[in-house]
Amino acid sequence: MLIRIGDRPTVFRYELLENDLSSLVCHKMDVLVIGINHRTAPVEIRERVSFSGEELLRSLGRVLEYPEFTEDMIVSTCNRVEIYATTRDPEKGIVALKNFLAEYHGVSLDDFEKSLYVHLGSAAIRHIFRVASSLDSMVVGEPQILGQIKEAHNIAAYHNTSGIILNKLLHKAFHVAKRVRTETKIGNNAVSISYAAVELAKKIFGTLEGKAVMLLGAGEMAELAAKHLVAGGVQRVIVVSRTYQRAADLAMAFNGEAIEFDGFGERLEGVDIVISSTGAPHYILHPENVLGVIKARRNRPMFFIDIAVPRDIDPRVNEIENVYLYDIDDLQEVVDANRDRRAREARRAEEIVEEEALKFYNWYASLDLVPTIVSLKEKFEEIRKRELSKALSSFARITEKERKSLEALTSAIVKKILHDPITLLKSPGLNTDTNEYVDTVRKLFRLDAKGRGQPKRRGGDDGT
Amino acid sequence: MNTWFFKIAIALYLLGTFKYLLFVILLRELLAKIGFLSLFVGFVLHSTAFVLRYLEAGHTPVTNLHESLSFFAWAIVGVYLAFYWRYRIKVLGPFIATLALILMIPAMVLPKEILPLAPVLRSYWLPIHVVFAFLGNAVFALAFCTGIIYILQEHQVKSKHIGAIFRRLPSLGVLDEINYRALTFGFPLLTVGIITGAIWAQYAWGSYWSWDPKETWSLITWCLYAALLHQRLTVGWRGKKAAIMAILGFFAILFTFLGVNLLLTGLHAYSNW
Numbered sequence: 001m002l003i004r005i006g007d008r009p010t011v012f013r014y015e016l017l018e019n020d021l022s023s024l025v026c027h028k029m030d031v032l033v034i035g036i037n038h039r040t041a042p043v044e045i046r047e048r049v050s051f052s053g054e055e056l057l058r059s060l061g062r063v064l065e066y067p068e069f070t071e072d073m074i075v076s077t078c079n080r081v082e083i084y085a086t087t088r089d090p091e092k093g094i095v096a097l098k099n100f101l102a103e104y105h106g107v108s109l110d111d112f113e114k115s116l117y118v119h120l121g122s123a124a125i126r127h128i129f130r131v132a133s134s135l136d137s138m139v140v141g142e143p144q145i146l147g148q149i150k151e152a153h154n155i156a157a158y159h160n161t162s163g164i165i166l167n168k169l170l171h172k173a174f175h176v177a178k179r180v181r182t183e184t185k186i187g188n189n190a191v192s193i194s195y196a197a198v199e200l201a202k203k204i205f206g207t208l209e210g211k212a213v214m215l216l217g218a219g220e221m222a223e224l225a226a227k228h229l230v231a232g233g234v235q236r237v238i239v240v241s242r243t244y245q246r247a248a249d250l251a252m253a254f255n256g257e258a259i260e261f262d263g264f265g266e267r268l269e270g271v272d273i274v275i276s277s278t279g280a281p282h283y284i285l286h287p288e289n290v291l292g293v294i295k296a297r298r299n300r301p302m303f304f305i306d307i308a309v310p311r312d313i314d315p316r317v318n319e320i321e322n323v324y325l326y327d328i329d330d331l332q333e334v335v336d337a338n339r340d341r342r343a344r345e346a347r348r349a350e351e352i353v354e355e356e357a358l359k360f361y362n363w364y365a366s367l368d369l370v371p372t373i374v375s376l377k378e379k380f381e382e383i384r385k386r387e388l389s390k391a392l393s394s395f396a397r398i399t400e401k402e403r404k405s406l407e408a409l410t411s412a413i414v415k416k417i418l419h420d421p422i423t424l425l426k427s428p429g430l431n432t433d434t435n436e437y438v439d440t441v442r443k444l445f446r447l448d449a450k451g452r453g454q455p456k457r458r459g460g461d462d463g464t
Numbered sequence: 465m466n467t468w469f470f471k472i473a474i475a476l477y478l479l480g481t482f483k484y485l486l487f488v489i490l491l492r493e494l495l496a497k498i499g500f501l502s503l504f505v506g507f508v509l510h511s512t513a514f515v516l517r518y519l520e521a522g523h524t525p526v527t528n529l530h531e532s533l534s535f536f537a538w539a540i541v542g543v544y545l546a547f548y549w550r551y552r553i554k555v556l557g558p559f560i561a562t563l564a565l566i567l568m569i570p571a572m573v574l575p576k577e578i579l580p581l582a583p584v585l586r587s588y589w590l591p592i593h594v595v596f597a598f599l600g601n602a603v604f605a606l607a608f609c610t611g612i613i614y615i616l617q618e619h620q621v622k623s624k625h626i627g628a629i630f631r632r633l634p635s636l637g638v639l640d641e642i643n644y645r646a647l648t649f650g651f652p653l654l655t656v657g658i659i660t661g662a663i664w665a666q667y668a669w670g671s672y673w674s675w676d677p678k679e680t681w682s683l684i685t686w687c688l689y690a691a692l693l694h695q696r697l698t699v700g701w702r703g704k705k706a707a708i709m710a711i712l713g714f715f716a717i718l719f720t721f722l723g724v725n726l727l728l729t730g731l732h733a734y735s736n737w
Contacts, residue, residue: 203621
């Protein structure tokens with residue numbers, strides 16, 4: 001009914017012990033993620049809870065004003081708004097963050113609560129790793145998100161709203177993202193039409209260095225494809241448009257040349273790649289035109305990209321030797337196939353994330369080790385003192401020397417008893433299940449039941 | 465002693481082929497590196513085997529089928545290693561390694577004894593003629609492999625099968641460039657091989673050209689490559705046509721080298737094997 005406690009790996013023990021030990025849930029530090037993304041909410045909702053540059057700074061501080069939180073950072077992009085925070089009281093923390101979002105943006109919580117997701121502990125770690133590795137992105141494998149998260153973390157780190165846990169967690173996330181990028185081929189395949197065109201051009205020509213491209217028609221998509229080609233090494237750009245001014249403007253952007261529409265035929269011979277996107281109602285390039293051009297080029301290959309609908313180039317052009325013609329559907333197929341491949345690579349990436357999340361979780365669980373040992377010692381000391389004073393009061397007369405030796409005796413007993421368990425807890429070989437031992441020790445000795453200056457937390461209410 | 469080196473070389477070529485094929489399937493860089501290293505070390509040992517055999521026999525060991533096959537394989541691997549230095553095309557590795565292995569396996573089975581050299585072969589022209597001819601053939605073997613890859617890749621691009629094969633094979637531009645390079649290296653080597661053969665024939669048989677089957681077939685091979693070179697330079701034949709010619713040319717080479725010896729008889733048949 002309340003928090004998504006199921007995200008915690010320790011949930012089993014909680015449920016098993018719930019009946020008799022319901023008040024004994026440990027107050028360990030938890031990482032909490034609350035957010036909204038392109039899958040859970042449409043842009044109309046996302047934009048209402050997003051944070052822009054200036055606001056971000058202020059809101060980082062505002063979150064820390066809640067007593068529940070010790071560290072926080074905020075990621076706000078066009079596809080997601082997420083708050084990462086550390087808390088010892090996740091239950092209250094979740095409520096606080098939700099209210100913060102609603103109050104800060106002046107939006108009713110009911111309007112977007114359904115779209116919010118909450119991750120806690122190991123699930124939160126895994127989520128942050130997945131986001132940084134671009135496994136949670138709209139286009140899986142697109143690298144921008146990593147830069148955005150780095151930026152968000154920089155802001156938080158600069159203003160000291162993130163601390164030891166979030167800093168370490170985010171650095172680990174960047175490391176995981178890098179591993180995913182190098183160990184899987186998730187970013188290798190073009191998943192946009194214009195990238196696919198560049199990928200194909202490279203496979204046809206080997207290098208784009210020194211190649212020339214002609215833009216037939218100056219649409220936005222053609223411009224984008226040309227941009228990618230130029231980035232890939234293409235050196236000359238010729239723009240052809242029925243409206244000369246448009247051609248001239250675009251040509252200027254590429255440091256290219258604008259020519260009149262009627263003159264494009266004569267210039268074909270000098271270009272290697274043609275991107276066609278005119279609004280012509282019928283074919284403007286026929287096999288016989290291209291045959292002549294290719295002959296004049298002494299068979300140097302040509303790549304035609306026809307992104308116009310209806311098509312500009314007769315599909316039979318593809319049958320000419322050393323000529324390759326791709327229309328918009330062909331390119332779309334390439335993109336779709338690459339998307340499928342990415343999805344397969346994503347599964348391998350998930351394994352990496354899983355492995356790293358587990359490693360990190362163990363480190364972070366061990367943060368609770370020292371406080372546990374301290375409270376264990378404190379508890380025994382307390383018992384020893386209490387029992388000793390009881391015993392002492394029953395003696396009628398006792399010398400100072402006797403009192404001292406009783407003191408020493410009891411201290412020695414406590415120390416000897418605690419020696420082995422503490423050595424075990426501290427031993428490095430314990431790494432993988434430190435968390436479990438810490439948990440067990442805390443429960444066995446009811447370390448969390450004692451009010452040690454920390455708010456007592458009601459664990460799973462009746463019938464969690 | 466030389467056969468020991470020969471056998472280790474085969475084992476390494478086998479390992480190289482295996483690793484390279486795995487590389488093509490799994491695309492792990494490490495596999496390509498191991499493949500290349502096996503091929504390289506195999507080549508060094510193979511070279512050692514030749515030097516040892518030369519010292520043992522007292523003449524260039526290319527006088528029977530075992531020796532010629534082995535030498536052909538050696539030249540192919542050597543030419544690939546030299547080309548790799550300029551064109552880092554890993555996908556050629558598995559093709560070259562397989563081809564070398566196909567030549568080495570019969571060489572391993574065939575009789576390997578060193579026999580006294582037939583009097584007619586005792587000449588300085590023997591190593592000159594044979595080395596040029598085989599180096600030319602080896603360069604064309606490389607063109608043959610690139611030709612096959614070109615045809616495969618061209619089909620992918622043309623028919624818009626942008627799948628696993630497309631991604632694994634290099635670009636058409638680079639493949640065509642290698643085809644041209646191979647032609648410009650291989651053709652002069654083959655030409656010199658034929659000319660030195662003719663000069664040697666004048667000394668040995670008293671006639672520059674006697675239309676012996678091997679001579680005829682090497683002329684046919686030469687004409688094929690001459691035609692390709694001519695068409696390339698004049699009307700700009702390239703791409704698929706050039707690739708097909710490189711494949712046909714290599715079949716002509718194989719027939720000149722093996723078919724003539726095994727199927728036809730003539731002056732070039734010096735030993736049963």
